[in-house]
Amino acid sequence: MTDTSSAGASGASTGAAWTPSLRELERRAVRRRQRRRSLLVASGLVALVLLALGVAVTSSPGWPNVKELFFSWEHAREAFPDVLAGFWLNVKLFLVCEVVILVLGLLVALARVARSPWLAPVRVLAVVYTDLLRGIPTLLLVLMLGFGMPALGLQGVPISGTFWAGVALVLSYSAYVAEVFRAGIDSVHPSQVASAQALGLSRPQALRFVVVPQAVRRVVPPLLNDFVSLQKDTALVSAVAVFDAVFAARDSAAYNFNYTPYVVVACFFVVLTVPLARLTDWLQRRWLARERAGQL
Amino acid sequence: MSAIPSTALLQVRGLRKTYGDRVVLDSVDLDVHAHDVVCLIGSSGSGKSTLLRCLDLLEDVDDGTITLDGHEISDPLVDPREVRKRVGMVFQAYNLFPHLSVLDNCTLAPRRVHGLSKAEAETRALELLDQFGLAEHARKHPDRLSGGQQQRVALVRALCTRPELLLLDEITAALDPELVGEVLTIVRDLAVAGTTMVLATHEMAFAREVATKVCFLHQGRILEQGPPDQLFTDPREDRTRQFLARVLPSAG
DSSP: OOOTTOTTOSSOGGGSOOOOOHHHHHHHHHHHHHHHHHHHHHHHHHHHHHHHHHHHHHTSTTHHHHHHHHOOHHHHHHHHHHHHHHHHHHHHHHHHHHHHHHHHHHHHHHHHHOOOGGGHHHHHHHHHHHHHHHHSOHHHHHHHHHHHHHHHOOTTOOOOHHHHHHHHHHHHHHHHHHHHHHHHHHHSOHHHHHHHHHTTOOHHHHIIIIIHHHHHHHTHHHHHHHHHHHHHHGGGGGGGTOOOHHHHHHHHHHHHTOOHHHHHHHHHHHHHHHHHHHHHHHHHHHHHHHHTTTOO | OOOOOOOOSEEEEEEEEEETTEEEEEEEEEEEOTTOEEEEEOSTTSSHHHHHHHHTTSSOOSEEEEEETTEESSSTTSOHHHHHTTEEEEOTTOOOOTTSOHHHHHHHHHHHTSOOOHHHHHHHHHHHHHHTTOGGGTTSOGGGSOHHHHHHHHHHHHHTTOOSEEEEESTTTTSOHHHHHHHHHHHHHHHHTTOOEEEEOSOHHHHHHHOSEEEEEETTEEEEEEOHHHHHHSOSSHHHHHHHHHHOTTOO
16 A cells, blocks of 8 residues: 655655455455365364264273273372372473483584594594484483492482483483484585685584574474473383382372373373474474565 | 456456565556567566566465466466466576486476376477487486576476466576576577567566567556567656666667
C-alpha cells in the first residue's frame, strides 16, 4: 500500500491504494477451502489411527493383567515422590554433562581438523580418543569408572559414584559429539575458508569466526539427537547404585511386585525431552528465516 | 477466469506480488507469443527475478492472473508440476545438483517426471550436450566444470524436458565476461531456432540483438515495453532513458 522507495518520484501512481480484484478474492476463498480440507483430513486420520491403536491394545487377551501390572494408578501415586527425587539427580547430571560434552566435543573436533604440525600429537590423541571411546559400550564405561576409580583410593580424587558415572557419560558422549561437530565443520564449503583467509584471517580465526558458527547451526538436529539419547542414558548411573529415578523405580517395583514406577519414569523422560525438541525446532526456523530471507 | 480467447502462449494480467509491506510487482501486464524472445531489463530489485519466479509458480501471486495456453495457471487448483512440465527455468547460480553427474542432472526430470526410459533420456541428453560442446563432460560432476560450462549444463538440463517456454533468470550474471559469450551463443541459437523465452538480463547488447520485445521494469512495474530498436534508441519514458544512459556508456 505504501510505496517507501519513490522518494522524489515525479507523480508515480504506485502509491495508490490497492484493493484485491474479484479473481484474487475468489482465489483466497479457494486457498482457504483447501487449507480447511487438509486440516480436516489430517485431524480425522490422526484420530482414526489413535482409536485403532487404542482398540487393538485394550482388546488383547492379556490387557487386564498388563493394565494392573504397568498402569496401576495407586502404585504410580505411591512411587511418584521417590521417582521425582531421583529424577532431579538425572536432570542435574544431564545439565552438567551436556555443557561439558559440548565443550569437550568441540575441542576434540577442532583438534582433529587442526593442520599445524605442532598440533600433530593432539590430533593423534583425538583420533585415538574418538575411536576408543565410541567403541566401548557406555554401560561398561559407567561400571568401570563408577566402581573402579573410587576403589583406587587416590588422594584428592572424588570417591562419589555419581561423579565418576557422570565422567563416564561425558567421555563417551564427547566422542560422539566430536564426530558430529567434525562432520559439520567438513560440510562448510571450502570457499568460505578461502574468503575468510582472503580477508586476512588466520586459519584458527577462520575456524572460530566463519566455519564453526555455520557448522554448529547445521549440526543442531544431530546434536539434539545425541542429547535426547544422553538424557535417557543418565539412567545408566543406576548401575553403580546411584539413587536416580530408575534406581528409585526399580526399588519400588521390586518391593511391590508392580512395574508401574517404570512407566512413571518413562513419562518423566518424555516430558523432559519434548520441550527441548520443540525449542531446537524453533531456534532452527529462526536461523533459517534470518539467513534465507527473500532468496531461495 | 476470463474467457477471452488469446493467441498469446503466456498472458499476464495485473500481476501483483508483495513481501510483507514491500510491493515487489505491481499491475504487471505481459504477453508472450510463441517464438517470442522477451527480455526483461531494469536495475537490481526492479522485480525481474520475482516476475520469472511467479511465472514458474515458485511464488504465490497476490493478485492478477497468469494464463498459459489459455488456461489460468495462477489458479490454486492447478497442479504446479503440470505447469512446470511445460516450462523450463534456468537460474543465475546454475543450481545444478552437485551429487549427480552432468548426465544424471540432465536425465533426472525426463526419467522421473516425464517417464522416459533411461536409454531414451540419455540419448536425448547426450545429443544436446554434444550440440553445446559438453559431450566430454557428461560423466563428470558439476563442480569440476567452469562456471560457463556449468551454466550451459543447466541450460541443457532445462531443455531436456522439451519445454514450450524457457525462463532464464540472469543466467550470465555470475559468469566471467569471457565465459558470458559461450552461454549467450547458446541462447542466441535457441532464439534462432524459435524457442519461446523470457529472460531477465543485464546484457543490453545481447537483449537488443535477440529480443523480439524488451520490457523495462522499474519498482515492480513494466514502465515501458516495445521492440528493441524502439526501446533502445527512442525510449518514451524518462526513467528508461536514465537507466539506459547508466548501463550503455555510449548511448546518447
